Every structure is written in structure tokens, then in C-alpha cells.
Amino acid sequence: MNDLAGKHIVLGLTGGIACYKAAELCRGLVKEGATVQVVMTEASEQFITPVTMQALSGRPVYTSQWDAREPNNMPHINLSRQSDAILIAPCSADFLAKLVHGRADELLSLMCLARPADKVPLLIAPAMNREMWAHPATQRNMKQLSDDGATILGVGSGFQACGETGDGRMLEPHELLEDLVAFLHPKSLAGRKVVVTAGPTFEAMDPIRGITNHSSGKMGFAIARAAREAGADVVLVAGPVHLPTPRGVRRIDVKSAREMLAATEKETVRADVFVATAAVADWRPATHSDQKIKKDGSGAAPTLAFVENPDILATVARTERAKSGALFCVGFAAESHDLVKHATAKRERKGIPLLVGNIGPLTFGQDDNQMLLVDAQGVQELPRASKIECARRLVAEIAQRLPR
Numbered sequence: 277m278n279d280l281a282g283k284h285i286v287l288g289l290t291g292g293i294a295c296y297k298a299a300e301l302c303r304g305l306v307k308e309g310a311t312v313q314v315v316m317t318e319a320s321e322q323f324i325t326p327v328t329m330q331a332l333s334g335r336p337v338y339t340s341q342w343d344a345r346e347p348n349n350m351p352h353i354n355l356s357r358q359s360d361a362i363l364i365a366p367c368s369a370d371f372l373a374k375l376v377h378g379r380a381d382e383l384l385s386l387m388c389l390a391r392p393a394d395k396v397p398l399l400i401a402p403a404m405n406r407e408m409w410a411h412p413a414t415q416r417n418m419k420q421l422s423d424d425g426a427t428i429l430g431v432g433s434g435f436q437a438c439g440e441t442g443d444g445r446m447l448e449p450h451e452l453l454e455d456l457v458a459f460l461h462p463k464s465l466a467g468r469k470v471v472v473t474a475g476p477t478f479e480a481m482d483p484i485r486g487i488t489n490h491s492s493g494k495m496g497f498a499i500a501r502a503a504r505e506a507g508a509d510v511v512l513v514a515g516p517v518h519l520p521t522p523r524g525v526r527r528i529d530v531k532s533a534r535e536m537l538a539a540t541e542k543e544t545v546r547a548d549v550f551v552a553t554a555a556v557a558d559w560r561p562a563t564h565s566d567q568k569i570k571k572d573g574s575g576a577a578p579t580l581a582f583v584e585n586p587d588i589l590a591t592v593a594r595t596e597r598a599k600s601g602a603l604f605c606v607g608f609a610a611e612s613h614d615l616v617k618h619a620t621a622k623r624e625r626k627g628i629p630l631l632v633g634n635i636g637p638l639t640f641g642q643d644d645n646q647m648l649l650v651d652a653q654g655v656q657e658l659p660r661a662s663k664i665e666c667a668r669r670l671v672a673e674i675a676q677r678l679p680r
């Protein structure tokens with residue numbers, strides 16, 4: 277993917293053991309198509325060398341405000357003016373305090389102070405020991421920095437290099453990348469709440485067995501990620517899948533169709549958009565045994581009876597909120613043939629404004645997809661693309677259709 281194509285990022289390193297992760301982060305930024313200018317404080321050079329960062333970024337690293345390579349000898353001006361964002365990762369407790377006070381006695385802090393704040397956003401990935409993180413001074417400094425317009429990306433939790441366990445670890449490189457990509461994305465869903473169902477459901481017949489559908493959940497997870505990138509408050513109601521939760525998305529894990537319906541009904545009460553991508557089991561076993569159903573040795577198999585599951589999408593689409601247009605419902609249809617005909621009929625049957633059709637075998641478990649958009653105006657075929665690109669396109673199409 278090239279999620280950062282055309283972007284120029286200044287990556288600032290300050291003194292902390294998390295500098296080792298900055299190497300991978302730099303590589304990830306370059307892989308996503310960004311050009312990266314690394315700026316390092318003197319303290320960061322105790323942990324990682326400019327040689328490493330130069331090799332990974334493909335550009336000489338700046339470490340001093342007196343760097344004579346700049347014709348006007350003003351790297352603090354020149355470097356920030358060309359960038360789409362300055363990301364400080366890791367940002368030490370000391371450097372946070374410096375930024376709060378607008379100190380400028382070395383290149384990185386000088387550059388942050390001299391940046392045009394309305395054009396060049398400042399993102400901070402703090403990294404420190406848990407006691408330093410919890411200290412009121414650090415918390416106070418972060419609030420001040422955030423009030424001053426910086427974006428604090430948060431911290432991870434877990435084992436720390438000092439041997440202690442707690443909050444304050446720098447986020448992992450892939451998490452920082454996801455946050456940066458989201459940050460730079462246009463905010464077409466700002467202020468909106470989006471609910472997405474994803475994955476299969478599992479309908480138990482006893483504590484050991486049940487019936488389910490094939491569904492990787494990839495498309496729904498991609499839509500949740502794309503909606504978050506677009507600035508929405510996103511809730512992902514997920515059936516049993518093994519996928520990481522997209523950053524910044526609230527995930528509710530469910531098993532059965534009825535659990536999925538209950539969570540969805542609760543969350544859509546205040547939502548603006550509902551996207552149903554889940555492959556909900558059409559039926560569930562009519563009875564559920566609390567104990568494992570055992571073979572009795574006679575060779576006779578048990579007879580299974582089924583009852584129909586609720587249609588989550590149709591149920592939500594029938595609510596007053598959806599019918600009034602305050603909740604925009606989107607459905608998916610996986611077909612094996614006659615896609616246009618079946619998808620058009622399904623949109624009407626479900627009573628929804630937008631339906632996405634795709635050919636099931638060409639999308640199940642894949643990383644890419646081809647979507648057909650069906651609305652009251654007609655049918656629009658979109659080009660085949662990765663699921664995240666399809667999801668971003670779908671989110672843009674939804675945003676255009678929402679009431680202002």
C-alpha cells in the first residue's frame with residue numbers, strides 16, 4: 277500500500293530506549309510512500325545512531341541547529357516548511373516539558389517552535405517509565421500541549437525496559453503508522469457515529485458445537501478503519517474472527533445473531549450510519565443443550581431442527597430513525613451470479629438506501645474486492661482494489677449521501 281504517497285514527514289527522535297522502535301517506524305513510513313526527514317536530539321544519539329536513521333530514511337539526518345549544509349544556515353525553518361507533519365517518536369518526558377515552555381535550545385525543539393502551527397501539525401508519541409508517565413507534571417504538560425494544538429497519540433501498556441510494568445511504553449510502529457495515516461485523512465465523517473457489523477455469527481447447539489458461516493471479517497474491519505480515518509466515532513460489532521481491532525475503534529465482540537442484534541440495536545440508537553457487512557447465520561439450532569450431546573453407541577445421528585434468525589439489517593432499517601433518514605443504512609450482498617439483478621432486488625427488500633454487491637467467491641477471505649453500488653439512482657461499478665481502498669471509497673460515497 278502507499279497510504280502516505282506524496283507526504284513529507286519530519287520524524288523527531290528524543291532520548292529514550294524506544295528509539296529502537298523509531299528505526300522500524302521510519303522504515304514503515306518510507307514503505308507507505310512518504311519521504312522522511314529525521315531530526316535527532318543529542319540524547320537520542322545515546323540510543324541509536326544517525327547512521328542507522330540515514331540508511332533507513334535515505335536522507336542525511338539533522339542533529340544541530342548550526343548545520344552548515346543549509347545555505348541560509350536555518351534548518352529549523354527550512355525543514356519544517358516542507359513537511360506535512362512533524363512526528364516526535366519517541367517523545368521523552370523532558371522533551372514534553374520543553375515543548376510546553378516553548379524552549380528552543382537545540383534543533384528539534386527550535387523547529388517545533390518555529391513551525392507554522394496552522395499548516396504543519398505536531399504529533400507526539402510519548403515514551404517513558406510508568407511513574408514518569410503518571411506524574412502530575414507529565415499529565416499537566418500533555419494537557420497543555422494538547423491545548424496548544426499538538427496531537428498526543430497516547431501510549432501503550434506492558435513490560436518496560438526498566439523492568440517495571442505499566443503505562444508509558446511508546447506505541448508500536450504499526451500503531452503509530454495507522455494513527456498518522458488516519459490523522460492525515462480528510463475528515464468527511466467528523467462528528468458522525470458509525471456502527472459496523474462484521475464477521476460471521478456462531479449459533480451453538482451445545483457447549484462444543486454449532487453452525488457458522490465462512491467470513492473473514494476483513495471487509496467490515498476495513499470499513500471500520502476507513503470510517504475512523506474519516507473522523508467518525510466508530511463501533512464495530514464483531515462476530516468470532518481473529519483480526520486486530522483497527523486503531524481508535526470501539527469493538528464489541530459477540531457470538532450469535534441474537535447477540536449481534538442486541539448490540540447493534542443499542543449502538544444504532546444514536547448512530548448516523550449503519551453498515552451491515554456481517555455474514556449472519558440465517559438459522560440457528562432450535563434447541564440448545566447445556567451439556568455436550570453424546571453419541572449413544574447406536575449409530576443413530578441426532579435430528580437437528582432450525583429456527584430463523586432475526587434479520588439485523590432489515591430490523592434496524594425499519595426503525596423510525598432509519599425511516600426518517602437520520603440513520604443511513606448500508607447492506608452487503610454476496611452473490612454467485614446475476615449480481616445486478618439480485619443486488620437491486622435485495623436493496624428494495626431490505627428497505628435501505630444503499631447496497632453494496634459483490635461476487636462472493638471473488639471476495640471471501642481475499643485482501644481485495646470489487647464492489648457494485650446500488651442505490652435509488654441505479655448501479656455503479658467500482659474498480660477492483662484492496663479492501664481498505666474499497667472501504668475508503670465506500671465511506672466517501674456514504675459521506676456524500678448524508679444529510680448536512
Ligand code: C5P
Nearest residue numbers: 552553554556586587588589607608609
Ligand atoms: O439476506 P442476505 O443475508 O443476503 O443479506 C445480506 C445483508 O443483510 C448483509 O448486509 C448482512 O450483513 C445483512 N444481514 C443481517 N442479518 C441477517 C442476515 C443478513 O444483518 N440475519
